[in-house]
Amino acid sequence: MKREDVRRVDQIAIGTYGISGLVLMENAGRGAAEHIAALHHGSGADVKRPVCILCGPGNNGGDGYVIARHLELLGFPVRIVSLVPTDRLTGDAFANAAIAMKAGLPIQVARSAEDLEQLLVDDEIVVDCLLGTGATGAPRGLYADAVTVANARRGVRVAIDLPTGLDCDTGIPSDVTFRADMTVTFVAQKDGFSNSEAKPWLGTIHVVGIGVPKMLLMEFGVA
Ligand SMILES: NC(=O)C1=CN([C@@H]2O[C@H](COP(=O)(O)OP(=O)(O)OC[C@H]3O[C@@H](n4cnc5c(N)ncnc54)[C@H](O)[C@@H]3O)[C@@H](O)[C@H]2O)[C@@H](O)CC1
Numbered sequence: 001m002k003r004e005d006v007r008r009v010d011q012i013a014i015g016t017y018g019i020s021g022l023v024l025m026e027n028a029g030r031g032a033a034e035h036i037a038a039l040h041h042g043s044g045a046d047v048k049r050p051v052c053i054l055c056g057p058g059n060n061g062g063d064g065y066v067i068a069r070h071l072e073l074l075g076f077p078v079r080i081v082s083l084v085p086t087d088r089l090t091g092d093a094f095a096n097a098a099i100a101m102k103a104g105l106p107i108q109v110a111r112s113a114e115d116l117e118q119l120l121v122d123d124e125i126v127v128d129c130l131l132g133t134g135a136t137g138a139p140r141g142l143y144a145d146a147v148t149v150a151n152a153r154r155g156v157r158v159a160i161d162l163p164t165g166l167d168c169d170t171g172i173p174s175d176v177t178f179r180a181d182m183t184v185t186f187v188a189q190k191d192g193f194s195n196s197e198a199k200p201w202l203g204t205i206h207v208v209g210i211g212v213p214k215m216l217l218m219e220f221g222v223a
């Protein structure tokens with residue numbers, strides 16, 4: 001599916017069908033959390049590996065706060081590293097960050113590359129909720145730093161919707177692209193995922209439905 005189309009599906013689900021954006025985000029985040037939890041079931045380990053969720057400024061970041069809440073419920077030690085102060089978030093992302101704060105989920109804000117070097121450690125599951133379908137061009141500033149540091153750490157990497165730095169439509173990676181072992185994408189596979197150049201950055205791909213009606217999916221040829 002093309003970037004514009006998947007964004008349009010979300011808009012129509014909200015604007016025409018009257019499904020709350022919060023409901024879509026909840027479905028997205030919960031579905032992603034279940035795939036992340038399944039990594040543990042396949043690992044054979046007794047102790048659940050800690051999860052570090054990297055959150056960006058938009059709704060991809062918003063998904064991260066939902067994922068954190070569900071992973072905590074599933075028994076995972078979880079913490080959030082946000083690249084923006086949470087009071088700068090808006091809409092559904094702000095709402096879910098506010099829930100996470102009230103719920104006492106640990107949230108740390110990274111303001112520099114040095115902060116990121118300290119906050120990201122080895123042997124965690126790192127979840128990329130930095131940039132999603134709203135990304136334009138290669139990751140800039142702190143977003144590029146976060147991807148570079150995350151890629152350098154030992155551990156499992158999971159991308160949410162798409163790896164930060166990968167072009168959604170062409171599948172061409174930027175110089176700095178999150179290298180995922182698993183990508184959990186929403187609604188449908190993105191067009192770029194079929195490009196062989198994208199494969200090493202995506203890992204295993206899982207598609208999570210977010211509750212958009214079949215009638216709408218059919219309009220866009222994805223059901
Ligand atoms: N209601 C919805 O629309 C839903 C959206 N969902 C999630 O929301 C995502 C889309 O959210 P948004 O539209 O808020 O977009 P993003 O979360 O991708 O964030 C876009 C913002 O990031 C910044 N940015 C863009 N390009 C950048 C770059 N190259 N370097 C640094 N910063 C950059 C800009 O501030 C831009 O406004 C999807 O990928 C998906 O994960 C899901 O929660 C499902 C429901």
Ligand SMILES: [K+]
Nearest residue numbers: 128131160162
């Ligand atoms: K992402």
